Amino acid sequence: MSQENQLIKFTKKGIYCPQGKFYLDPWYPVDYAVISHGHADHARWGMKRYLCTDDSKTILKHRLGTDIKTESIPYNHSITINGVELSFHPAGHVIGSSQIRLEYKGFVVVFSGDYKTQPDFISVPYEPIKCHTFITESTFGLPIYNWKSEKELQAELQSWVKTNQENNRTSVFLGYSLGKAQRLMSLLDGCDDVYVHRAIHNLNEAISNSGIELPETKLWSAELDKKTLQNKIIIAPPALLGSRMLKRVPNAATAICSGWMQIRGNRRWQAVDAGFVVSDHADWNGLISAIKATEAEQVYVTHGSQAVFSKYLNEIGIKADELKTEYGDEALAKAEKETENIETK
């Protein structure tokens, strides 16, 4: 068995570590699951035991139930499981997100989960880890995806809110409750009162209770007087688009916040008032520079533009193969909606 094969094997249930006898972000129930981050396509129900970062632990418990069996360790701290040295390293994707590093007999595999190389105001910044084998996502693996800096983005969002206020409109931002919502809160902090949907509110509470400081927000509930919300800011999960609750917001101007908004056709498809390019994932240059920094001899490309991205890596002299997984944007959209159990009527 090659050294790589002792560490990782791609199975129907997910990425398996034969030596360590655990899975990485499995999509079917297994005995022992090591979780990169709390998004619903990576952290799923039904595992007998979970292992994650300290920062992810509360999120997992909040989303999967307090009765799940979860151990956690801090970032950059290693433990040994059946001889495999395992550690979590910041992935810059969402609060608590990590890359998972595995080492056995000097051979190193890093599973990136989802990651973003550009620093933001809220998650622990991404750290490149040298390894032999790197498993990377490729959500935005096309050269058309290049993000603005966090400062530029902040100016753009806040100026939109200001314009809305001048026109007597309430600004509504749509983004997933884990990750995008907290990022938006940090980008809009100090702008005006920010109201958040209950799904986000509850998650924020769990995150705050674990000792992570979040910008101040208020709960957006159906009982609130319309006048209170007028000209303010609301953050809600994307599932709310077209919902009655959203329709009740006075003079709402609605914005979708996602990397997909980079393309004009995507912005126009949704029939909203604005589309902002706010992504939790690495852009094209981020992916390329991250992969180069790992100095990996073998790259596996998961969810996103696998085919295109791995072809390009091979052309620039990095050995890469596609890897089919059950992660990705659509799985996430569906799973997030179920996890949050959001009432959209």
Added chain:
Amino acid sequence: MNQFSNLISSIEITNKTNAKIDALVNYFNTAPDKDKLWLIALFTGKRPSRPVKTTLMKAWCMEITNLPEWLFLESYSTVGDLGETLALLLPKPTHHLDLSLNEWMSELRALKSKSEQDKKAFVLEAWSGLDQQERLIFNKLIGGSFRIGVSKKTLVNALAKLTNIDANQLMHSIIGNWDVDNITFEELIHGKHINYDNSKPYPFCLAYALEKDLPELGEPNDWIVEQKWDGIRGQIVKRNKEIYIWSRGEELVTSQFPELIEAMSNFTDDFVIDGEILAMKDNDVLLFNDLQKRLNRKNVTKKLLDEVPIGFYAYDILEYNGNDIRERPFKERRKRLESIFNSVALPEHIQLSFLVDFSQWDALYDIRDNSRAINSEGLMLKQKKSPYHTGRKKGDWWKWKVDPLTIDAVMIYAQKGSGRRSSKYTDYTFAVKKDDALVTVAKAYSGLTDKEITEISQWVNKNAIEKFGPVRTVKPELVFEIAFEGIALSNRHKSGVALRFPRIARWRKDKPVDEIDTIETVKKLITAP
């Protein structure tokens, strides 16, 4: 260009026509005179010819970004628009150029005659001095359509809101003969260069679909029945030796149909006639698909004139030698129309709409059912006493269309749309069974809701067999009912049949793929009435 860039941004994000109109009005209220004229010119097809070829722009972009061609094409297929792909791929700007729309357009006009080297230097300088959205607009100013859903009609409605001038007059003004260099905005909108009295149209009279049994209409003898034709309704206005053609959407389409203008100049009388513009060859009406090749062309080439000749069936007359005769009974108007058409020798494809000869209602059923054989959509029933109503009014005119034909077919290819639809798989190819295999029968892209398209797009992403290029081959699993207006044998199609106006009637989630139609059953529809 900032102002123009903001206008485009606010127009493209909304699908509400009123919001687009408001954004345009706002622009007209604030932009400099020449910029306003350029805006109108750009959205009415009066733009200068393309000074730089797209192949060159693509090559320069690949040179700057150092990307392989296949990756460029992959990006292009995701974005769905070349100008936008370039804008997204190019590196961040190094400085900011602040030129007005007029200044950019003047530069671009001058660029036409320059050397390739000079063109390249100019374009590269512009690319490095404009932000992403401005860069996209710059690429569009060089050539190509904005695809933001601003028709001439939208533009006219914005100008009408701004000025309170009659919309049809504005339509005539903006498509009339003018040049950015020789007119001011005020002169243009007040129609200094045109005589609106010569072109002024009437509102079209429209019919509802028949909603009762024929005998309930009363005496057959009180009615005139014609075939219903599926071209574009046109109103020909001939006054003081000038001829104008208005479409039902209140756009002036005169320049698209030179044959009609030529034929109409044979008449000595002045008149306003309502009729159907059709593609016709050897006196047969062709499919609407053929006619479409002639629509919205900037230039009508000799080749196109030969390939798709235009014909006209006259339905009605609204004005005769300056007199509005819309209140006269249809029977009388029809007589007038006949005498005009019989007074002059006309090309054979310009004629009166022929009447259906019948004395009993019963006789009409077969005639309606056989309409397809002559590429007609069904029948029109018009009360002999009826005036030419303004707009849609119930009772006097009825349309009685043939039922569409339908088959059940399975989706085998999916392709992304363009413009607003570039992010979704919206264009599908369908197949039916042929022995143990599948054979393509139709391509269709209309008939589904946005929600269904989203659902199908997600399914396509998961079930695509081929991954490269714009077309996805998918597992043959999703079954759709395809409706179409006609079917003919064709040796240009692999299946041996050609469907007319195929569209998706509904998504048959209830139907498994082994229950789709076979090519044999499809072919049987050809002889069926």
